[in-house]
Amino acid sequence: MKTMTDSKLSLQDLTMIALCTAVIAVMAQISIPMPMGVPMTMQTFAITLAAVILGAKKGAVAALAYLLLGAVGAPVFAGFTGGFQYFVDPTGGFLLSFPLMAFAIGYGAERFHRSKWSYILWLVLGTVINYVIGVLFFCLITKSPVVTGITACVLPFIPTAVIKAVLASVMGFKIRERLVRLAWN
Numbered sequence: 731m732k733t734m735t736d737s738k739l740s741l742q743d744l745t746m747i748a749l750c751t752a753v754i755a756v757m758a759q760i761s762i763p764m765p766m767g768v769p770m771t772m773q774t775f776a777i778t779l780a781a782v783i784l785g786a787k788k789g790a791v792a793a794l795a796y797l798l799l800g801a802v803g804a805p806v807f808a809g810f811t812g813g814f815q816y817f818v819d820p821t822g823g824f825l826l827s828f829p830l831m832a833f834a835i836g837y838g839a840e841r842f843h844r845s846k847w848s849y850i851l852w853l854v855l856g857t858v859i860n861y862v863i864g865v866l867f868f869c870l871i872t873k874s875p876v877v878t879g880i881t882a883c884v885l886p887f888i889p890t891a892v893i894k895a896v897l898a899s900v901m902g903f904k905i906r907e908r909l910v911r912l913a914w915n
Contacts, residue, residue, distance in 0.1 A: 823864040824883075
């Protein structure tokens, strides 16, 4: 039987994961409705921030914890909503992509934090994962062509996605650097 001392996650890790999960839930409430039904939220900002701070695996766990909270009905999704039904609505693919997005961005942050361009490639990959899965679900649920999905789910969001990714990355690396220094003192 596995005991708490055998766990690969420390109490500090669990605390940071819980804090990042809470930040994702809070940032989801900053939401602007859009005409095609896909709101502009700060969830991707928070996912990127969590991924940079926590890294690939723990960032993905924070995103997964957020999804599990929402799935059981906790009001953590945009508009203080929750429930499994949000995974099968037009925006469900965006939600379901969050752990993969966090893993990709977190991997880039862990492995390539000294190489700006390499990290940016992983940041873009994480964002593309979010958009591809989101657009696929949108098209399947709404029975829309891919062009409509891209028009509704990608094009209007590109400018703010860039701003959110840059701000979350800058903030995340600063926070990560300070946490590393605190851990050594």
